[in-house]
Amino acid sequence: MTPVGPRPLDVPEGAARRVRRARADRIDRELYEEEKHWRWHPGDGQDPRTVSEEALHREVALDREVTARLGAATSSPARERRDRERRRAKHFPVLFVSAPHVEEGATGAFPGMPTPLLYATCVLDRMLRIDEFPGTRVPDVVAVLNPPAYTSAFEDELVAHLREHRPVVVGISNLSEGHHFALRIAESVKRECPQSIVLLGGQHEDAVNPEAYRAASNRVAGMASRRRETHDDFLLGADELDRLAPLQTFARPEERDLVDVVFAGDSTFALAEVLKVVAECLPTDAESVKKRLLADQERFAELPGVGSLFLYDRHGRRIESIPLSGTPVDGDRLPYIDVTRLTHENRFPVFGHRRTAQIMACLGCKYSCSFCHESADAFLYEQPKIRQRSPCHVMGEIRLRRDQGFEAVFFDDSTFTQNRRWLADFLTLLEDLTSDHRPLEWGCQTTVNDVDRDLLRRMAGAGCSYVYFGVESAEPDTERVQKVRQLLLVSPATDWTDRFRDVAHWCREAGIRVGTSLQFGLGESPEQRLRTLDLVAELHRDGCIPDGCVALNVNSPYPGTRQWLQIIQSGVALPDYREKLVRHPAFETAHQFSAITGQDVEDLYRLAADRLGGALHQQDPA
Ligand code: SF4
Structure with a gap:
């Protein structure tokens, strides 16, 4: 027609x-x-x-x-x-x-x-x-x-x-x-x-x-020698694919x-x-x-x-x-998002409750942690693992937000510093912008693998005042938290706890505040939980992590993750997110599909509150 x-x-x-x-x-x-x-x-x-x-x-x-x-x-x-x-x-x-x-x-x-x-x-x-x-x-x-x-x-x-x-x-x-x-x-x-x-x-x-899973499974089946271990999770039989249809x-x-x-x-x-x-x-x-x-x-x-x-x-x-055509969208050929019609203003406490714009410079993540949809999504939809906008395109959006009266920017990228060459070019542009104007305060999230002392100093000089690290645990399971395995590959003698401690102190030296998310229910022992909380409490005492900057999470199997694919393959009942989720008010994530539920979540919260005190994130109740 x-x-x-x-x-x-x-x-x-x-x-x-x-x-x-x-x-x-x-x-x-x-x-x-x-x-x-x-x-x-x-x-x-x-x-x-x-x-x-x-x-x-x-x-x-x-x-x-x-x-x-x-x-x-x-x-x-x-x-x-x-x-x-x-x-x-x-x-x-x-x-x-x-x-x-x-x-x-x-x-x-x-x-x-x-x-x-x-x-x-x-x-x-x-x-x-x-x-x-x-x-x-x-x-x-x-x-x-x-x-x-x-x-x-x-x-x-x-x-x-x-x-x-x-x-x-x-x-x-x-x-x-x-x-x-x-x-x-x-x-x-x-x-x-x-x-x-x-x-x-x-x-x-x-x-x-279900079509995305079917297509991904067919691609993996046809991969032969190019197939890697992480691809196997996407290989689903007809019965397994049928289990997705009711959702x-x-x-x-x-x-x-x-x-x-x-x-x-x-x-x-x-x-x-x-x-x-x-x-x-x-x-x-x-x-x-x-x-x-x-x-x-x-x-x-x-x-x-x-x-x-x-x-x-x-x-x-x-x-x-x-x-649709199947051609990936080029972020540089998109207009800037329109933030002018939102009914609720965005003010981040870490930026002193000033008007904060959120900008996505890159979609995707180079790592493949099993609980995270960032990288699995890309494979499901046959997209490049990392889809980066050019530094110039992002700078234009920053200038627009300043014109609109925003006083701070938070980069929503899951791993903002994952591409060092891109970041170097971007920081050069940002330094040029802030040399002519008042400095722009900004923050981002990334992994402890993807920063070093010099980079953090340079980021701070360009206005960065806050970095949120998904540290998850002091001793994470390297099978599930793939970024830890990656750190060990590039630096075999490095311990995750020591790395986080070093990075947090480099941040403090540079004048950057540290936020972090902790994730429980990844198979850790009670002793490991205590070591995680003690590590964060130590960094809070040392002045690296300010008040209100630690988020609590319970691991849950979300659709679109490798963990989800593993559940499909295991034959265990798939969680249905139509259900009203049960959550503890102090946790970021709901827990009824988690390994930690009921009273155990409350006990975990009390333990965390006792050890971390003011470091825990406490959003004003909505
Ligand atoms: S490093 Fe972070 S964003 Fe990347 S896959 Fe792991 S949890 Fe997801």
């Missing part, structure tokens, strides 16, 4: 001039300096002021439509009414929600910007910012809800937005830990606005996509009434395309849009991105998938 474009329309030169002038004014007035000199991505050499034929026709047609309905506006109230009517005729409301993963009272979690959701919407956002959405009707993103916790106040806020805006589309993003709440949000949407089209995507949907969204009949389209994999370009389809179908409903998506599948096969859309075809009574 051919997409429906604007009807042919004669555009008088005067009308075209007015539209072009309005566009130029909009770019000058509404965009920050750093956003004004490119069209689709920084450095593309295209002018955002150029009005495409499609946008020109839409704007002129809207003017004619509104004038025909209301007549010429000759007074100020008439012009205001006309503008209101024009806005209403042009737009259809869209709401985005980042599903929280904790409830009221949680103190161990770190709320922050919903960067995965913002990356998913960034292409759409750019179209909207420069008024180049390719449709006769244009999405109006009425809000991006990013509640720190699932509370009754959040439910009220959600319902208020639904009642006020009656969104045509609601997009929800989820992590496995927040999947239960994502489904509850979808339930609220369908209860309040049964006509709304609900889109669901996020790391959880990526990780319960996929839409596997349960009731989910087919709550969710209309699921995104698994890259959704950056696919989301904008789905909204184009919605715009073409208006006025519409979910079933009509799904029919159009199935009929127009080839549109998606041309889009950058790896992964698929899923929907439940009521007519065929089966889950259908619509694959």
